[in-house]
Amino acid sequence: MKVIQIAQRAVDLERATAFYSRLLGAEPLASFEQSGLVFFDLGGVRLLLERGAPPALLYLEQPDLHTAISRLEGAGVKIVAPPQLIFTHPDATLGPAGTEEWMAFIEDSEGNTVALVSRTPAAGD
Template identity: 35%
Template sequence: METRAAETFGAIGQIARSVADIAAAERWYRDVLGLPHLYTFGPLAFFDCGGTRLMLSADDEGGPPQAGVLYFRVADITQSYEEMQARGITFLGAPHMIHRHADGTEEWMAFFSDNEGRPLAIMSQVRAG
């Protein structure tokens, strides 16, 4: 069986974790744990963990924490999306921009599930200019 993930995927780009109180979690991860705070976008707070981004999201349902999402970096999200579809992976939607940073860099993602229905995503940054 040929494995092509090493050819397609870079390092894990982001890990998601749900929290009960986003403001309290942002303060704790930044001020107590000491993680560099990257930015906050609505109910999401992002931190740098040695090049892997940690995304904290407010769990507004009050239930148990959601399953974490693994986000794999890819150089070209459109090409990776097409190659992965050709291998039989079903995406929940096409790659789309989810955020534009102040410098114009765009964050693009596309979501899919593993064989047990757990969430995964590919992600790519598109630089301005």
Template identity: 40%
Template sequence: MPAIGAVRQVALSAGRDLDSTLAFWRDVLGMGVHARYDPPGIAFIMAGDVRLLFTDGVPAGTVYLDIAGLEPFHAQAKAAGVPFTAPPTLVHHDTEGQFGPAGESEWMAFIKDPAGNTIGLVERHPPQEE
């Protein structure tokens, strides 16, 4: 069996308008374009060490991003007119420590970009923040 390492790249739909999709990621999420190639009309945004590839010809996908300050971001983005498909919600009490330190809770909110990609915003809270 091969030794698989970290995730290197995730492909997401660019939709019909690469510029509006990239503008959403820049203006709403603060994530700028790392590289762009025209033609063929593809772009990369870095999420830590993971490349997010935006191209046509792939179906809309879902990506989960860590965020610090989910509640304040939700309030600011909502006030700016960003539609959320789900507000910040407790999704998991990690009592066993399966996905991080034991006792933490995981909260998520969801938005969609202009290409239809779902973006899950994830924040873990220590037990005393419940």
């Protein structure tokens, strides 16, 4: 099985669309204002912003986490938790072997928490 779509709550669809357009650096694939739906592409998985959907906790890959957090903070985005080392992958069970997994958490325009994840070479590698 493969994930094809994730829905995220959007109280104000226009505001949420602007937030995710900036965060993802991409415009929506499609927008259906009357139905309250906006779609983005996340590397082959659709992100659906939907009025009335329950909140989801999204984990988005962010190659340069520290720079992204600085940029987002400078833009007024609420940082829920700053970058922190979560796990070092000794093998490839949960991520690329020999990498460190770093995460930070932000709040989107709708009050949802979004995780940004970076995998970098482990210290000493």
